[in-house]
Amino acid sequence: MKIKQIGVIGAGQMGQGIAQVMICAGYPVQLVDLSETALEKAASTTQKSIAKLTEKGMLNLSHDPLALLTLDTDINTLANADLVIEAATEAESIKVSLFKQLDSICRTDAIIASNTSSISITRLAASVSHPERFIGMHFMNPVPLLQLVEIIAGLRTSEQTKATVTEVAQAAGKVAITVKDRAAFVLNRILLPMINEAIFVLDEGCATAEEIDQIMKLGAAHPIGPLSLADLIGLDTCLSIMEVLHSQFGDPKYRACPLLKQMVAAGLLGKKSGRGFFDYEVKAHG
Numbered sequence: 001m002k003i004k005q006i007g008v009i010g011a012g013q014m015g016q017g018i019a020q021v022m023i024c025a026g027y028p029v030q031l032v033d034l035s036e037t038a039l040e041k042a043a044s045t046t047q048k049s050i051a052k053l054t055e056k057g058m059l060n061l062s063h064d065p066l067a068l069l070t071l072d073t074d075i076n077t078l079a080n081a082d083l084v085i086e087a088a089t090e091a092e093s094i095k096v097s098l099f100k101q102l103d104s105i106c107r108t109d110a111i112i113a114s115n116t117s118s119i120s121i122t123r124l125a126a127s128v129s130h131p132e133r134f135i136g137m138h139f140m141n142p143v144p145l146l147q148l149v150e151i152i153a154g155l156r157t158s159e160q161t162k163a164t165v166t167e168v169a170q171a172a173g174k175v176a177i178t179v180k181d182r183a184a185f186v187l188n189r190i191l192l193p194m195i196n197e198a199i200f201v202l203d204e205g206c207a208t209a210e211e212i213d214q215i216m217k218l219g220a221a222h223p224i225g226p227l228s229l230a231d232l233i234g235l236d237t238c239l240s241i242m243e244v245l246h247s248q249f250g251d252p253k254y255r256a257c258p259l260l261k262q263m264v265a266a267g268l269l270g271k272k273s274g275r276g277f278f279d280y281e282v283k284a285h286g
Protein backbone atom coordinates (compact mmCIF):
# COMPACT_ATOMS: atom_id res chain seq x y z
CA MET A 1 0.00 0.00 0.00
CA LYS A 2 1.31 3.47 -0.90
CA ILE A 3 1.16 5.90 2.03
CA LYS A 4 0.35 9.43 0.85
CA GLN A 5 -1.11 11.09 3.95
CA ILE A 6 -0.13 10.52 7.59
CA GLY A 7 -2.04 11.46 10.75
CA VAL A 8 -0.23 11.74 14.09
CA ILE A 9 -2.22 11.84 17.34
CA GLY A 10 -0.58 13.50 20.35
CA ALA A 11 1.64 16.56 19.93
CA GLY A 12 3.86 15.86 22.94
CA GLN A 13 7.56 15.19 22.61
CA MET A 14 7.06 11.95 20.62
CA GLY A 15 4.20 13.03 18.36
CA GLN A 16 6.08 16.25 17.54
CA GLY A 17 9.24 14.30 16.67
CA ILE A 18 7.37 11.74 14.56
CA ALA A 19 5.56 14.51 12.66
CA GLN A 20 8.90 16.24 12.09
CA VAL A 21 10.69 13.23 10.59
CA MET A 22 7.67 12.42 8.41
CA ILE A 23 7.35 15.94 6.91
CA CYS A 24 11.12 15.94 6.33
CA ALA A 25 10.66 12.64 4.45
CA GLY A 26 8.06 14.39 2.26
CA TYR A 27 4.81 13.02 3.78
CA PRO A 28 1.96 15.48 4.43
CA VAL A 29 1.16 15.17 8.16
CA GLN A 30 -1.93 16.17 10.15
CA LEU A 31 -0.96 16.51 13.80
CA VAL A 32 -3.88 16.22 16.23
CA ASP A 33 -3.97 16.97 19.95
CA LEU A 34 -6.68 17.91 22.45
CA SER A 35 -4.53 20.79 23.57
CA GLU A 36 -4.03 23.94 21.44
CA THR A 37 -1.00 24.78 23.57
CA ALA A 38 0.63 21.41 22.83
CA LEU A 39 0.03 21.94 19.08
CA GLU A 40 1.51 25.45 19.13
CA LYS A 41 4.53 24.24 21.10
CA ALA A 42 4.99 21.31 18.68
CA ALA A 43 4.90 23.64 15.66
CA SER A 44 7.50 25.95 17.16
CA THR A 45 9.76 23.02 18.25
CA THR A 46 9.51 21.53 14.75
CA GLN A 47 10.52 24.80 13.11
CA LYS A 48 13.46 25.34 15.48
CA SER A 49 14.66 21.73 15.28
CA ILE A 50 14.59 21.67 11.45
CA ALA A 51 16.48 25.00 11.33
CA LYS A 52 19.11 23.69 13.77
CA LEU A 53 19.61 20.36 11.97
CA THR A 54 19.90 22.22 8.63
CA GLU A 55 22.42 24.66 10.09
CA LYS A 56 24.51 21.75 11.42
CA GLY A 57 24.47 20.11 7.98
CA MET A 58 22.43 17.13 9.27
CA LEU A 59 19.46 17.96 7.00
CA ASN A 60 19.53 19.10 3.41
CA LEU A 61 16.00 19.29 2.05
CA SER A 62 14.86 20.40 -1.39
CA HIS A 63 11.27 20.91 -0.18
CA ASP A 64 9.69 23.09 2.52
CA PRO A 65 8.77 20.56 5.24
CA LEU A 66 6.74 23.03 7.29
CA ALA A 67 4.32 23.46 4.36
CA LEU A 68 3.44 19.76 4.80
CA LEU A 69 2.37 20.14 8.47
CA THR A 70 -1.22 20.87 9.52
CA LEU A 71 -2.41 21.12 13.11
CA ASP A 72 -5.86 20.31 14.46
CA THR A 73 -7.74 19.62 17.67
CA ASP A 74 -10.39 17.64 15.77
CA ILE A 75 -9.66 13.93 15.26
CA ASN A 76 -12.28 13.81 12.46
CA THR A 77 -9.76 15.51 10.15
CA LEU A 78 -7.97 12.13 9.95
CA ALA A 79 -10.73 10.65 7.74
CA ASN A 80 -8.45 10.58 4.68
CA ALA A 81 -5.20 9.46 6.32
CA ASP A 82 -3.60 6.29 4.91
CA LEU A 83 -1.62 5.80 8.12
CA VAL A 84 -2.38 7.15 11.61
CA ILE A 85 0.41 6.99 14.19
CA GLU A 86 -0.96 7.34 17.73
CA ALA A 87 1.46 8.97 20.19
CA ALA A 88 -0.92 10.10 22.95
CA THR A 89 -0.33 9.70 26.69
CA GLU A 90 0.77 6.21 27.80
CA ALA A 91 -2.54 5.08 29.30
CA GLU A 92 -4.42 2.10 27.89
CA SER A 93 -7.86 3.69 28.47
CA ILE A 94 -6.88 6.82 26.48
CA LYS A 95 -5.44 4.76 23.63
CA VAL A 96 -8.39 2.34 23.42
CA SER A 97 -10.85 5.23 23.31
CA LEU A 98 -8.81 6.86 20.49
CA PHE A 99 -8.67 3.62 18.48
CA LYS A 100 -12.44 3.18 18.81
CA GLN A 101 -12.92 6.72 17.46
CA LEU A 102 -10.43 6.12 14.63
CA ASP A 103 -12.25 2.90 13.77
CA SER A 104 -15.33 4.88 12.83
CA ILE A 105 -13.51 7.88 11.32
CA CYS A 106 -10.77 6.31 9.14
CA ARG A 107 -11.12 4.53 5.81
CA THR A 108 -11.35 0.74 6.16
CA ASP A 109 -8.02 0.32 4.35
CA ALA A 110 -6.15 2.77 6.62
CA ILE A 111 -3.34 1.47 8.83
CA ILE A 112 -3.38 2.39 12.52
CA ALA A 113 -0.06 2.29 14.38
CA SER A 114 0.63 2.88 18.06
CA ASN A 115 3.85 4.37 19.42
CA THR A 116 3.11 2.82 22.83
CA SER A 117 6.23 2.06 24.87
CA SER A 118 4.85 -0.98 26.60
CA ILE A 119 1.19 -1.90 26.04
CA SER A 120 0.40 -5.13 24.17
CA ILE A 121 -0.25 -4.45 20.47
CA THR A 122 -2.46 -7.56 20.24
CA ARG A 123 -4.67 -6.21 23.04
CA LEU A 124 -4.83 -2.67 21.59
CA ALA A 125 -5.66 -4.18 18.16
CA ALA A 126 -8.76 -5.78 19.69
CA SER A 127 -10.34 -2.30 19.86
CA VAL A 128 -10.51 -1.91 16.04
CA SER A 129 -12.49 -3.78 13.37
CA HIS A 130 -9.41 -4.49 11.24
CA PRO A 131 -6.70 -5.83 13.57
CA GLU A 132 -4.77 -6.96 10.46
CA ARG A 133 -4.13 -3.28 9.78
CA PHE A 134 -3.05 -2.44 13.34
CA ILE A 135 0.63 -2.43 14.36
CA GLY A 136 3.19 -1.03 16.82
CA MET A 137 5.67 1.56 15.56
CA HIS A 138 7.86 2.38 18.52
CA PHE A 139 10.02 5.43 17.80
CA MET A 140 12.86 6.51 20.10
CA ASN A 141 13.30 9.82 21.92
CA PRO A 142 14.51 12.23 20.52
CA VAL A 143 12.92 11.00 17.28
CA PRO A 144 14.90 13.20 14.84
CA LEU A 145 18.23 11.94 16.26
CA LEU A 146 17.75 8.28 17.14
CA GLN A 147 17.70 5.79 14.30
CA LEU A 148 15.75 2.86 15.70
CA VAL A 149 12.06 2.06 15.23
CA GLU A 150 10.81 -1.16 16.81
CA ILE A 151 8.05 -2.65 14.67
CA ILE A 152 5.68 -4.81 16.69
CA ALA A 153 3.20 -7.05 14.93
CA GLY A 154 0.21 -8.18 16.98
CA LEU A 155 -1.13 -11.74 16.61
CA ARG A 156 -3.47 -10.66 13.78
CA THR A 157 -1.29 -8.00 12.05
CA SER A 158 -0.86 -8.78 8.34
CA GLU A 159 2.47 -9.11 6.54
CA GLN A 160 1.37 -6.31 4.21
CA THR A 161 0.84 -3.91 7.14
CA LYS A 162 4.28 -4.85 8.48
CA ALA A 163 5.88 -4.24 5.07
CA THR A 164 4.10 -0.90 4.58
CA VAL A 165 5.10 0.63 7.94
CA THR A 166 8.66 -0.72 7.59
CA GLU A 167 8.86 1.11 4.28
CA VAL A 168 7.57 4.35 5.89
CA ALA A 169 10.09 4.06 8.75
CA GLN A 170 12.91 3.52 6.24
CA ALA A 171 11.75 6.45 4.10
CA ALA A 172 12.04 8.57 7.25
CA GLY A 173 15.69 7.47 7.56
CA LYS A 174 15.14 4.95 10.35
CA VAL A 175 16.30 1.39 10.89
CA ALA A 176 13.23 -0.76 11.52
CA ILE A 177 13.64 -3.92 13.61
CA THR A 178 10.68 -6.24 14.05
CA VAL A 179 10.27 -7.65 17.57
CA LYS A 180 7.76 -9.91 19.29
CA ASP A 181 4.70 -8.51 21.05
CA ARG A 182 5.79 -8.88 24.67
CA ALA A 183 5.31 -6.27 27.41
CA ALA A 184 7.59 -3.25 26.79
CA PHE A 185 8.96 -5.04 23.68
CA VAL A 186 12.80 -5.22 23.69
CA LEU A 187 14.36 -1.80 24.29
CA ASN A 188 12.22 -0.74 27.26
CA ARG A 189 12.21 -4.20 28.83
CA ILE A 190 15.96 -3.83 29.21
CA LEU A 191 16.20 -0.06 29.69
CA LEU A 192 13.41 0.63 32.24
CA PRO A 193 14.47 -1.92 34.90
CA MET A 194 17.94 -0.31 34.74
CA ILE A 195 16.47 3.17 35.22
CA ASN A 196 14.23 1.86 38.05
CA GLU A 197 17.30 0.33 39.74
CA ALA A 198 19.14 3.65 39.46
CA ILE A 199 16.19 5.26 41.31
CA PHE A 200 16.42 2.59 44.07
CA VAL A 201 20.18 3.32 44.33
CA LEU A 202 19.37 7.04 44.71
CA ASP A 203 16.60 6.33 47.25
CA GLU A 204 18.96 4.19 49.34
CA GLY A 205 21.47 7.06 49.40
CA CYS A 206 24.26 5.03 47.76
CA ALA A 207 25.22 8.03 45.60
CA THR A 208 23.80 11.38 44.50
CA ALA A 209 21.83 11.77 41.25
CA GLU A 210 24.83 13.46 39.61
CA GLU A 211 27.17 10.68 40.77
CA ILE A 212 24.86 7.88 39.57
CA ASP A 213 24.71 9.44 36.10
CA GLN A 214 28.45 10.06 36.04
CA ILE A 215 29.15 6.47 37.14
CA MET A 216 27.11 5.04 34.26
CA LYS A 217 28.63 7.45 31.74
CA LEU A 218 32.25 6.94 32.80
CA GLY A 219 32.00 3.30 33.84
CA ALA A 220 29.62 1.84 31.26
CA ALA A 221 30.17 4.30 28.39
CA HIS A 222 26.49 5.31 28.38
CA PRO A 223 26.05 8.59 26.48
CA ILE A 224 23.50 9.80 29.06
CA GLY A 225 23.03 8.79 32.71
CA PRO A 226 19.93 6.77 33.72
CA LEU A 227 18.39 9.56 35.82
CA SER A 228 18.83 12.20 33.08
CA LEU A 229 17.36 9.67 30.67
CA ALA A 230 14.37 9.11 33.00
CA ASP A 231 13.84 12.91 33.06
CA LEU A 232 14.00 12.97 29.26
CA ILE A 233 11.53 10.09 28.83
CA GLY A 234 9.15 11.56 31.44
CA LEU A 235 8.74 10.01 34.89
CA ASP A 236 5.01 9.35 34.30
CA THR A 237 5.89 7.33 31.18
CA CYS A 238 8.66 5.48 33.10
CA LEU A 239 6.18 4.58 35.86
CA SER A 240 3.55 3.36 33.36
CA ILE A 241 6.10 1.12 31.66
CA MET A 242 7.25 -0.40 34.99
CA GLU A 243 3.60 -1.01 35.94
CA VAL A 244 2.93 -2.75 32.62
CA LEU A 245 6.04 -4.95 33.06
CA HIS A 246 5.00 -5.78 36.64
CA SER A 247 1.40 -6.64 35.79
CA GLN A 248 2.18 -8.55 32.58
CA PHE A 249 5.02 -10.73 33.87
CA GLY A 250 3.86 -10.88 37.51
CA ASP A 251 7.51 -10.84 38.57
CA PRO A 252 8.39 -8.72 41.67
CA LYS A 253 11.71 -7.75 40.05
CA TYR A 254 9.68 -5.25 38.00
CA ARG A 255 8.10 -3.40 40.96
CA ALA A 256 8.38 0.38 40.53
CA CYS A 257 10.61 2.16 43.03
CA PRO A 258 8.46 4.04 45.62
CA LEU A 259 10.49 7.21 44.94
CA LEU A 260 9.45 7.07 41.26
CA LYS A 261 5.79 6.80 42.32
CA GLN A 262 6.17 9.70 44.73
CA MET A 263 7.81 11.94 42.15
CA VAL A 264 5.00 11.31 39.67
CA ALA A 265 2.40 11.99 42.41
CA ALA A 266 4.22 15.27 43.15
CA GLY A 267 4.08 16.32 39.50
CA LEU A 268 7.87 16.12 39.12
CA LEU A 269 7.77 14.52 35.66
CA GLY A 270 11.23 15.43 34.40
CA LYS A 271 12.21 17.77 31.61
CA LYS A 272 8.65 18.32 30.34
CA SER A 273 7.46 19.63 33.73
CA GLY A 274 10.65 21.60 34.47
CA ARG A 275 11.86 19.33 37.28
CA GLY A 276 12.58 15.65 37.86
CA PHE A 277 15.80 14.23 39.25
CA PHE A 278 17.40 17.41 37.89
CA ASP A 279 16.17 20.98 37.54
CA TYR A 280 15.24 22.35 34.10
CA GLU A 281 13.43 25.53 35.16
CA VAL A 282 14.37 28.46 32.95
CA LYS A 283 15.02 31.26 35.41
CA ALA A 284 13.69 34.67 34.43
CA HIS A 285 16.46 37.27 34.34
CA GLY A 286 16.33 41.01 34.78
Ligand code: NAD
Pocket residue numbers: 009010011012013014015032033034035038086087088089090091094098115116117118138139140141232233234237272
Ligand atom coordinates in the same frame (compact mmCIF):
# COMPACT_ATOMS: atom_id res chain seq x y z
P1 NAD B 1 3.66 13.59 26.28
O1 NAD B 1 3.09 13.61 27.65
O2 NAD B 1 4.84 14.48 25.95
O3 NAD B 1 2.53 13.92 25.17
C1 NAD B 1 1.29 13.26 25.12
C2 NAD B 1 0.34 14.16 24.32
O4 NAD B 1 -0.87 13.40 24.07
C3 NAD B 1 -0.08 15.44 25.07
O5 NAD B 1 0.20 16.58 24.26
C4 NAD B 1 -1.59 15.25 25.29
O6 NAD B 1 -2.31 16.47 25.21
C5 NAD B 1 -1.94 14.32 24.13
N1 NAD B 1 -3.19 13.58 24.33
C6 NAD B 1 -3.61 12.90 25.43
N2 NAD B 1 -4.84 12.37 25.20
C7 NAD B 1 -5.19 12.70 23.92
C8 NAD B 1 -6.32 12.46 23.12
N3 NAD B 1 -7.35 11.75 23.57
N4 NAD B 1 -6.35 12.98 21.87
C9 NAD B 1 -5.31 13.71 21.39
N5 NAD B 1 -4.19 13.97 22.12
C10 NAD B 1 -4.14 13.48 23.37
O7 NAD B 1 4.02 12.05 26.00
P2 NAD B 1 5.17 11.45 25.04
O8 NAD B 1 6.43 11.30 25.81
O9 NAD B 1 5.16 12.18 23.75
O10 NAD B 1 4.61 9.96 24.84
C11 NAD B 1 3.58 9.68 23.90
C12 NAD B 1 3.57 8.18 23.60
O11 NAD B 1 4.85 7.79 23.08
C13 NAD B 1 3.33 7.31 24.82
O12 NAD B 1 2.60 6.17 24.44
C14 NAD B 1 4.74 6.92 25.25
O13 NAD B 1 4.80 5.71 25.97
C15 NAD B 1 5.39 6.75 23.87
N6 NAD B 1 6.86 6.86 23.88
C16 NAD B 1 7.47 7.77 24.69
C17 NAD B 1 8.86 7.87 24.67
C18 NAD B 1 9.56 8.87 25.55
O14 NAD B 1 10.80 8.81 25.67
N7 NAD B 1 8.86 9.81 26.16
C19 NAD B 1 9.61 7.06 23.80
C20 NAD B 1 8.95 6.17 22.95
C21 NAD B 1 7.56 6.07 23.00
